[in-house]
Amino acid sequence: MSQSFDSTAIHQAILEQQKADGRKKMLLNAVLVLLLVAAPFVLYPVFLMKILCFALFAVAFNLLFGFTGLLSFGHAAFLATGGYTTGYLLTNFSGLSTEMGILAGTAVATLLGLAFALLSIRRQGIYFAMVTLALAQLVFFFFVQSEFTGGEDGMHGIPRGHLLGMIDLNNNFNMYYFVLAVFLGCYLLVQRIVSSPYGQVLKSIKQNEPRAVSLGYNVNRYKVLAFVISAALAGLAGSMKSVVFQLASLNDAHWHMSGEVILMTLVGGMGTLLGPVVGATFVVNVEYHLSQGALRDWVDPILGGIFILVVLAFRSGFVGELQKFFKKNLG
Amino acid sequence: MSMIFGVPLAVLSGQLLIGVINGAFYALLSLGLAVIFGLLKIINFAHGAMYMLGAMVTVIMFDVMGVNYWVALFMAPLLVGAVGVLIEYFLLRRIAGQDHIYSLLLTFGIALLMQGVLTNIYGVSGLRYSMPDLFKGGINLGFMFLPYYRAWVIGIALVVCFGTWFMIEKTKLGAYLRAGTEDAQLMQGFGINVPLLVSLTYGFGVALAAFAGVLAAPIYSVTPVMGSHILITVFAVVVIGGMGSISGAIITGILMGVVEGLTKTFYPPASSAVIFLVMVVVLMFRPAGLFGKEA
Numbered sequence: 016m017s018q019s020f021d022s023t024a025i026h027q028a029i030l031e032q033q034k035a036d037g038r039k040k041m042l043l044n045a046v047l048v049l050l051l052v053a054a055p056f057v058l059y060p061v062f063l064m065k066i067l068c069f070a071l072f073a074v075a076f077n078l079l080f081g082f083t084g085l086l087s088f089g090h091a092a093f094l095a096t097g098g099y100t101t102g103y104l105l106t107n108f109s110g111l112s113t114e115m116g117i118l119a120g121t122a123v124a125t126l127l128g129l130a131f132a133l134l135s136i137r138r139q140g141i142y143f144a145m146v147t148l149a150l151a152q153l154v155f156f157f158f159v160q161s162e163f164t165g166g167e168d169g170m171h172g173i174p175r176g177h178l179l180g181m182i183d184l185n186n187n188f189n190m191y192y193f194v195l196a197v198f199l200g201c202y203l204l205v206q207r208i209v210s211s212p213y214g215q216v217l218k219s220i221k222q223n224e225p226r227a228v229s230l231g232y233n234v235n236r237y238k239v240l241a242f243v244i245s246a247a248l249a250g251l252a253g254s255m256k257s258v259v260f261q262l263a264s265l266n267d268a269h270w271h272m273s274g275e276v277i278l279m280t281l282v283g284g285m286g287t288l289l290g291p292v293v294g295a296t297f298v299v300n301v302e303y304h305l306s307q308g309a310l311r312d313w314v315d316p317i318l319g320g321i322f323i324l325v326v327l328a329f330r331s332g333f334v335g336e337l338q339k340f341f342k343k344n345l346g
Numbered sequence: 347m348s349m350i351f352g353v354p355l356a357v358l359s360g361q362l363l364i365g366v367i368n369g370a371f372y373a374l375l376s377l378g379l380a381v382i383f384g385l386l387k388i389i390n391f392a393h394g395a396m397y398m399l400g401a402m403v404t405v406i407m408f409d410v411m412g413v414n415y416w417v418a419l420f421m422a423p424l425l426v427g428a429v430g431v432l433i434e435y436f437l438l439r440r441i442a443g444q445d446h447i448y449s450l451l452l453t454f455g456i457a458l459l460m461q462g463v464l465t466n467i468y469g470v471s472g473l474r475y476s477m478p479d480l481f482k483g484g485i486n487l488g489f490m491f492l493p494y495y496r497a498w499v500i501g502i503a504l505v506v507c508f509g510t511w512f513m514i515e516k517t518k519l520g521a522y523l524r525a526g527t528e529d530a531q532l533m534q535g536f537g538i539n540v541p542l543l544v545s546l547t548y549g550f551g552v553a554l555a556a557f558a559g560v561l562a563a564p565i566y567s568v569t570p571v572m573g574s575h576i577l578i579t580v581f582a583v584v585v586i587g588g589m590g591s592i593s594g595a596i597i598t599g600i601l602m603g604v605v606e607g608l609t610k611t612f613y614p615p616a617s618s619a620v621i622f623l624v625m626v627v628v629l630m631f632r633p634a635g636l637f638g639k640e641a
Contacts, residue, residue, distance in 0.1 A: 086447045134626060137633040141389045141446050142589060149582045149625050156619035270578060274454055316462030322455025326448050327440055
């Protein structure tokens, strides 16, 4: 074997490079976490929590779309299921602690995710998207017709309660740090999943599914698991959202919400870890600031325009384009 | 009054009629989607918006220029078809060869944009469009009353559906189309202008949607959001029928309208969800849809 003598050197160099990259990433992450911890002293905590909830939603979606290549057009179903379940339980069972309510919402969304996955997994690409969309629509009709959801009016006055029976979540700062902790935990989890051997298999499924099959991986099992994890995190985002805003509404179940999370992921950069967070921050801000100003009525068309622009010219999103730029110019 | 399963015959047949009419719209719309998907591999999320545009154009042309129904029946599909050709030429063409998912996202953006702009101009409350005089009234069939306009909608929808199927499956032009999408380079070599063919196909598909929009204008409320409601249902119809199957789209469309009408008669709360329920059941046993081939 003629290559074997320098392959160790190359290997060494790659490891060094990875270590250096890892250090840079750690530093960046530390700065971001510090910013997030300090943010509520500068910005309105409820607005920040909205961003964090949507960022978690987008991170969950991106695990499936960006890393596994499965476009679910029904992720609103999990957001809404988490939100409604948590809202219903916390409103009707005063003995239930907030964290148990959120866990229950997440659990129900997880089960729903399993059902979706088992039904949709046999189809690929666009077919998969259509099937998830239709399933989510079924969930939407269920919520419209059920009494406990409050129909078109939604569910109001969900109590925030106390965390672990001690920390008063009605205080916006307490609530914020709780949401931030959950968000960071989930973000790290996704980071861990993506870099694990399991995550490598997911990426290989995205890049070339037949090859992954031929390598002997049970591709469907990997996909189902990815879907369930993604649904669980989306449900968790919905559960927290209903506690933060003390309401759960049909908006979260509507297929436009499924479209919006796609937009967030795409704008930020799909298949990157930070992308969905940046995308969610961007979209929530655009919506908020537009709805305050003279362009109040033009939010939808402007989002549509952003969609078109991103797909045509900007497919890697903010984070993806930046990464490309750094790779090209800074080696 | 005679009863069937505890429901008066007149009520049942009335709901069935509404079902068949809705089915005719589902068929026209899912047919357009199937043409665009089957030949161009584009999931056209702007299809509902094109249907809406057809109805809006009809109403606006009447209000502004007094254009009558019969002229609108040709003009609206032509105009919307032209819009479709422009969209294909300037936007969709740029992402040809990319993952199909991008076409879904791009057309979704187009739909949001069109629907949003028209909502700002015309609001979401329905615009009025009156029926042509010829169609006022109806005929008493003994067991039910059949308005002329509804009979016309069913008849013309069936004619257009059959004509489209015939053109794609049985004529030379259809053969070029199918060949062009199989192997564009080879067809170019035979001197066929494939990019033009692709543009025209997309234009034709959305013209079908606009045609359905014109038919809908006198009986449904015409609003900028009318397309987004029906679009998702039509997607479910396409999934049930088998994506890309032309005849599957037509048959399933009418069938699902009837199923919906029957559900409305016997168990109203489930009527808006029943098509999606059917879809779930079909997918469990035939993942490729009723008329689709296993991909």
